[in-house]
Amino acid sequence: MGAAISIDYITHHYPGQEAPTLKDIQVTVAPGETVALIGQSGCGKSTLLHMLAGLLLPSEGCVRINGHQVIKPSPRWNMMFQKPSLYPWMTVRKNASLGLIFQGRKTDMRERIDQLLETVGLSEKAEVNVQSLSGGQQQRVALARSLATDPELLLLDEPFSALDAFTRVALQDEVTRLARERGISVVFVTHDIEEAVAMADRVLVMGSNPGTITAELPIDIAHPRDRNSQAFVDRKAELMGYFGATRTPATDKGSAEAEAPTPDTESEQDESSSSESRARVRAA
Amino acid sequence: MNREATLSVDTATVERLMPLLRFADQARRALQYPALGIAGLFALWYWGGWAIGNNEDTMAFASFAPGPTLAAFWDIVSSGAVWSPIESSLYRVGWGLAYAIAIGVPLGVMIGYFLTLKQVTHVPFQFLRMISPLAWMPVAVLAFATWDAAIIFLIAIAAVWPITYATAHGVQRIDPMWLKVGNNLGANPYHTLRYIVMPAIAQDVFAGIRLAVGVAWIVLVPAEYLGVTSGLGYAINDARDTLEYDKLAAFVLVIGIIGYMLDAICVRLIKRSSYHAEG
Ligand SMILES: Nc1ncnc2c1ncn2[C@@H]1O[C@H](COP(=O)(O)OP(=O)(O)O)[C@@H](O)[C@H]1O
Ligand SMILES: [Mg+2]
Numbered sequence: 001m002g003a004a005i006s007i008d009y010i011t012h013h014y015p016g017q018e019a020p021t022l023k024d025i026q027v028t029v030a031p032g033e034t035v036a037l038i039g040q041s042g043c044g045k046s047t048l049l050h051m052l053a054g055l056l057l058p059s060e061g062c063v064r065i066n067g068h069q070v071i072k073p074s075p076r077w078n079m080m081f082q083k084p085s086l087y088p089w090m091t092v093r094k095n096a097s098l099g100l101i102f103q104g105r106k107t108d109m110r111e112r113i114d115q116l117l118e119t120v121g122l123s124e125k126a127e128v129n130v131q132s133l134s135g136g137q138q139q140r141v142a143l144a145r146s147l148a149t150d151p152e153l154l155l156l157d158e159p160f161s162a163l164d165a166f167t168r169v170a171l172q173d174e175v176t177r178l179a180r181e182r183g184i185s186v187v188f189v190t191h192d193i194e195e196a197v198a199m200a201d202r203v204l205v206m207g208s209n210p211g212t213i214t215a216e217l218p219i220d221i222a223h224p225r226d227r228n229s230q231a232f233v234d235r236k237a238e239l240m241g242y243f244g245a246t247r248t249p250a251t252d253k254g255s256a257e258a259e260a261p262t263p264d265t266e267s268e269q270d271e272s273s274s275s276e277s278r279a280r281v282r283a284a
Numbered sequence: 285m286n287r288e289a290t291l292s293v294d295t296a297t298v299e300r301l302m303p304l305l306r307f308a309d310q311a312r313r314a315l316q317y318p319a320l321g322i323a324g325l326f327a328l329w330y331w332g333g334w335a336i337g338n339n340e341d342t343m344a345f346a347s348f349a350p351g352p353t354l355a356a357f358w359d360i361v362s363s364g365a366v367w368s369p370i371e372s373s374l375y376r377v378g379w380g381l382a383y384a385i386a387i388g389v390p391l392g393v394m395i396g397y398f399l400t401l402k403q404v405t406h407v408p409f410q411f412l413r414m415i416s417p418l419a420w421m422p423v424a425v426l427a428f429a430t431w432d433a434a435i436i437f438l439i440a441i442a443a444v445w446p447i448t449y450a451t452a453h454g455v456q457r458i459d460p461m462w463l464k465v466g467n468n469l470g471a472n473p474y475h476t477l478r479y480i481v482m483p484a485i486a487q488d489v490f491a492g493i494r495l496a497v498g499v500a501w502i503v504l505v506p507a508e509y510l511g512v513t514s515g516l517g518y519a520i521n522d523a524r525d526t527l528e529y530d531k532l533a534a535f536v537l538v539i540g541i542i543g544y545m546l547d548a549i550c551v552r553l554i555k556r557s558s559y560h561a562e563g
Contacts, residue, residue, distance in 0.1 A: 053468060075470045085461040089483040089559035098479065099469040131561040145469070 002032035002185035003065045003077065003152035005052065010061035011210075012047060021047055022058070023210035031152075034179060034186040036200035038193065038239070044211030045189040049155050052187060053079040065153060075099050075149035082158045084142040086130040092117065092141050093126045099149040116144045119178065136167035143175065147182075154179060156188035160195065172198050173224065180223060197235045198225055205242050215242040326350060345529050352530035357537055366538055372514035374542075376432065376507075377500050380439025384496055388444045389489060392451025393481065402452070409445070417442035417503050421510060431511040435504070442503045443496035450492025454485030486557035494550035501543045516542075 005028065012022040022044045029035050037045045050056035051063055054073045063070040065077060086095045093113055100109045117123050120140040125133065130141060139159060146154060160168040176199045179186045190196050196203045200219050207214040217239055221231050333349020336342045360366040395402045417438045424434035458481065466480045508517025516539050523532035
């Protein structure tokens with residue numbers, strides 16, 4: 001069963017920085033929902049994700065998962081990073097087992113890990129050292145490691161951005177399939193608009209200085225998604241337009257070909273320009 | 285008489301011998317340069333012995349030459365006289381290193397982990413490190429009831445620094461992501477130490493131990509010149525007093541050989557503890 005998340009008015013100041021990195025972030029995620037966070041680099045996406053994982057506490061506000069305030073990491077919500085960060089002195093199996101070892105759940109560990117490795121297509125590699133794996137295989141081990149403890153929530157911080165295009169697409173589909181099969185809630189950060197449309201039920205666009213959610217776009221395309229379908233292409237174009245909205249007007253010219261209306265960042269209160277769009281542009 | 289038949293028999297034989305030949309070739313390659321080095325050292329030694337023997341002032345020490353030394357070496361080995369000093373010396377070095385590891389590794393982990401501790405300890409530790417362990421001799425003799433304990437203390441105090449700093453260096457090189465991922469998977473401090481920190485720094489720790497073994501072995505001999513009546517240092521001192529220079533040189537040889545073996549063991553441990561994939 002997936003986790004219900006409620007991000008309640010989070011504002012965050014890093015020590016030594018006068019402007020807040022995040023300001024008044026308010027988001028809810030339904031159980032089993034997949035939400036993408038997209039925005040230019042430095043707008044605070046990783047910061048927000050670390051707070052969901054309990055790896056960082058917000059200066060104001062709080063994160064609740066199933067009603068409980070998140071104050072520290074837990075095997076029930078798990079984060080995957082851009083680098084797989086496997087432990088190079090361990091085999092594939094040992095790496096994948098770690099969460100269970102730390103929890104002391106060793107009784108049926110072997111069978112569980114066997115099953116998981118089969119799910120991610122690495123049964124053959126169970127006993128080899130992870131250093132001999134390709135980047136995509138390593139990220140699959142990281143995925144197995146994250147899933148081993150049966151998390152209710154998976155947090156992904158640009159987890160596929162270092163992979164080649166084929167592996168990336170395969171893993172996007174795989175994670176989406178696994179999360180849906182298991183009913184896991186997913187929040188993921190990406191730079192890649194196609195990735196957002198391929199995986200998410202809902203896309204949140206973040207703007208920077210301070211980091212806020214500036215737009216929100218539901219992606220109501222049935223799974224498995226055909227990336228060449230008209231709906232998919234339309235949603236990508238639409239999102240491209242909103243992604244453009246988070247840039248400053250001076251650098252905005254590059255996205256002029258985007259079909260969707262591009263609201264002026266100076267007048268975010270004026271929602272009329274996007275009223276006919278399915279997306280909501282949030283007032284700052 | 286068939287030339288082709290002879291040829292084919294030959295090829296078959298050669299093919300069967302191939303692994304053997306390949307092995308011999310590998311052995312030759314692996315050994316030829318070390319053999320050259322050893323031969324060079326012997327040549328130097330031989331020349332030195334010859335020079336000493338031909339100089340009237342130093343003639344008395346002629347038995348430092350390879351001939352008498354090797355004869356004496358054979359004597360102490362075949363009579364078994366060599367084992368007791370080796371045992372005493374290894375006992376002291378072993379305990380000295382054990383204490384140095386028991387203190388140095390935890391200390392190094394803390395220094396590597398806490399920047400403040402590193403800054404606080406920098407001046408006092410560098411100060412202490414630069415004092416020759418032998419300078420502690422009078423203190424050690426006062427502080428410890430037995431000579432053995434005093435020598436073990438001297439070895440430990442000499443060996444603790446390389447271990448501490450190699451460990452700290454290893455901890456500082458730990459990828460912060462490894463700790464973050466561990467934290468994220470619910471590792472408690474014990475798990476972090478056992479599954480992440482220790483394997484990550486093992487190679488550095490053994491590199492530190494290798495340096496420490498070198499220092500300990502060097503400190504051991506002068507430490508055994510004082511007070512004790514056993515060990516390799518004592519054996520050298522004793523041979524000098526009885527003017528048995530061939531025996532003295534034979535014990536120097538023993539010290540070198542054992543030191544070399546200890547170092548070789550450390551090198552193997554370093555290799556085995558390395559998590560880097562081979563090749
Ligand atoms: N540990 C930190 N200390 C101070 N500032 C930080 C720290 N981590 C991130 N920041 C700052 O916070 C902002 C948001 O960072 P981040 O969340 O990593 O952005 P994103 O993931 O969207 O690229 C950046 O301007 C960055 O410089
Ligand atoms: Mg980031």
